[in-house]
Amino acid sequence: MYAGAIVETAPKSLLYSDPQHPYSKALLDAVPRADPSFVRQPVVAGEVPSLLDPPPGCRFHPRCAAAMERCRTEVPRLRETSRNRQVACHLFEDRGPAET
Numbered sequence: 001m002y003a004g005a006i007v008e009t010a011p012k013s014l015l016y017s018d019p020q021h022p023y024s025k026a027l028l029d030a031v032p033r034a035d036p037s038f039v040r041q042p043v044v045a046g047e048v049p050s051l052l053d054p055p056p057g058c059r060f061h062p063r064c065a066a067a068m069e070r071c072r073t074e075v076p077r078l079r080e081t082s083r084n085r086q087v088a089c090h091l092f093e094d095r096g097p098a099e100t
């Protein structure tokens with residue numbers, strides 16, 4: 001969930017091992033690791049938006065490195081991307097559910 005909106009649903013083991021939504025990936029990448037060889041991705045820039053006046057379109061778009069023009073205006077719908085997994089992101093809208 002980001003800024004009050006569900007961005008991804010999946011069984012816990014699947015979500016932790018293979019997050020798909022850009023926010024899920026960033027969130028799990030921020031978890032401390034005891035592995036010194038682990039290469040951490042850059043921290044997500046920006047601030048969490050106000051829930052009283054969230055950004056239009058995808059609420060994560062001001063902070064998302066993958067944001068496209070449509071992300072600024074179109075709310076991504078939660079859709080099935082594979083068995084037992086739903087993701088709300090325009091990156092996945094042209095893809096049919098994958099076999100798992």
Ligand code: SF4
Nearest residue numbers: 058061064071089090
């Ligand atoms: S819909 Fe766009 S801004 Fe939102 S997470 Fe997906 S790519 Fe990023």
